[in-house]
Amino acid sequence: MAAAVSHDDHTSDLTAVESMLRAARGGDRTGSVRAITLNLIVHAPDTERIEVAIEALEHVGPSHPLRAIVATPGDGDLRASVASSCWVGASDRQVCSERVLVEAHAKALPSAVTSLLVPDLPVFLWWQGPFTHEEGLAGGLSALASRLIVDSGECGLEGVLAARLLAPSVADLVWSGLHPWRDAVAGLFDGPSEVRALQRIRAVDVRGPENEARLMAGWLRSALAADIDLNREGRQHHLERVTMRAGGKEYLVERKTRGRLGTATVPGLLDYPVVLAPPPRPSLLADELSRLAGDRLFERALDAA
């Protein structure tokens, strides 16, 4: 799939942004119809995170044509730059996304962003960095969004809890990345006899990072409506193993190498391979942009974590 950035321009006048974007799409001469499905506000407090955001947007764009407003708090005058990216897929189909980088004082950013939102379309806020609901910018941008996406790897689970106070729906990219593991763990108990064994699970051993381990335990507690102890070990960057025991038998999902695959072990059956590697972070973001409603499973797991 080929991407082509068609235009890149700068301005300090936000009222000029729409005409600049129109020019970036080829102007009125082409008769092109804009088909955008959502607004995405990205909090990018520094250059590094701006680059991360732009890279992610290039990945997300083909599946979610959107207007991204990358908001950077600064001390200087308001500045904006616009760009439009188009991707050509099979049968020469083309989708286009728009990107506006806007830098302004934190107090001015929410109003600047408001003026740039495409009407009627849903608004997502991807907040990069630590999160506290006491911060004015977080409150101002969250008020514009119907879904707030954070990363508990950056803001901690406490930051996610704080985010819940500000937006009707919150997503955590760490939770999203846990999906292959949750699917594999659930798969351990797909057989009738294993379903019965679930009732006897009282502890889970997790080898991996703290947030992932807490969310895994929270998910099991809420799904099974049971008190389940968490025993965590290791300081790994990635989950390596989840183990549960019932009736003297051990149920295990383990990733032994850094490849995509791991192994699931169910007592009495042949071990079988499972896909455990989470999709890359931009894919996780794209997945969250597909959902507008809250994730009840996540909320319950977070409460129980």
Next chain:
Amino acid sequence: MATTAKRPAPNPLRSGLRVGGASEPTVFVIYGASGDLSQRKLLPAIYNLAVRGLLPSRFAVIGYARADMDNESFREFARAAVEKFSRTPVDDHLWPAFAETLHYQSGTFDEEAFKVLGERLEAIDAAHGTGGNRVYYLSTPASFFPVIVQAMGATRLNKPPGFARVVIEKPFGHDLDSAHELADVVHRPFRENQIYRIDHYLGKETVQNIFAFRFANAIFEPVWNNTHVDHVQITVGESIGVEHRAAFYEETGVVRDIVQNHLLQVFALVAMEPPAAFDADPIRDEKAKLLRATKPMTIENAVRGQYGEGYVAGEKVAGYLDEPNVPPDSNTPTYIAAKLEIANWRWAGTPFYIRAGKRLAKRVTEVAVQFKRPPHLPFPTDAVEQLEPNALVLRIQPDEGISLRFGAKAPTPTLALRTVNMDFLYGSSFLAEVPEAYETLILDAMRGDGTLFTRQDSVERSWEIVDPLLDQWRKGTPQVYTGGSWGPDLADELLARDGRRWRRP
């Protein structure tokens, strides 16, 4: 959901997972696993489901055919099939794990051989924890269906410890009587809700979009009736000829190949009443009701054609009678145009014109809804002489999208109205990879979701609609049309006598 045994308690850890895939342990049995369909469609589709993480965690395939293969050679066969026909390339990291799920059993379609298959299935259940759940896919010529299902019943393959579902490919008979006979045979070992009649057309994302377009948008449904719609045109055009399938096509012709199944299913989706829920039975109930309200086709309201030589996209093409293995006196129709009438409150008096054919000007499947003219045009006559009535076109393939035709004022000094088209391409909103129809349908069969499969009542009613015409067309010859055209002249006359004309797709 189809079952043959008491359902086990659901796994609470599955609740709310975002997978969208199949979770119940399953063994997928392919009868005719060494054949063309298995190679081109089934094995690549199953592989792509694995790539997308949509297969159950406990899953196995048993390929079953007469060909002499073992597990290893079947895995090599499958890999070659995936390399050649899959929409995604083989992932060398994923392949070894996927290959382990593939097994092969050589045998014939009789009771002795099926007993051996049953033992093999039990062994796989014990090793893989697949719980006795089976999806049987009959990827064989239709003539084998009765033999296979009878032998399955005799050896109790239809009554495993878990669920048993059987997937069968069209044709579901070649007329109403044979459809009854096939149903009688299949219904002996399997209940209707265990039978998944596959029409790959319904698995296409684009066909499913008709549901979304009609029932997720409030602005169209109020005008979707005989008060506002003048008529509807459904076109299923192919630019290719019969190619190497002359023997098959001589037995079927355009009516059995396209109209009785694909086209009537699309027709039903366009014209049916809104279902109460997006579930198998409510949707299939509404489709069946619509087909029951559709009058059988007659020779008076239908035109047949057979392609002659011509040019398609600049290439010279042979006529049907000059194709390999076509008898020189064949009267098999490769084209049909017909008027369908629906006797219900919504559509009475609004005809649905259908046309389908090979070697037409281009490959296109579309539904064009032509609206009535405004009751009064308050403009000078010369200002509106180029104004066409509104039309809404649902393009199913290629370039899936929606086109709306409406009138607008031209920027001229004197008042002049012109017809303009507003095109929307689905591809301009979603560039995501579209799954193959077989992926969707195989996954649905494993999930026990029959929404996109055809129920026996619809099959029978479809034959009741086309059978009278097939009877009348046994005699006579089709009108020859030029390859690369839009069909014979008589098709134009069919609409002209109603004061209408075909649109050019």
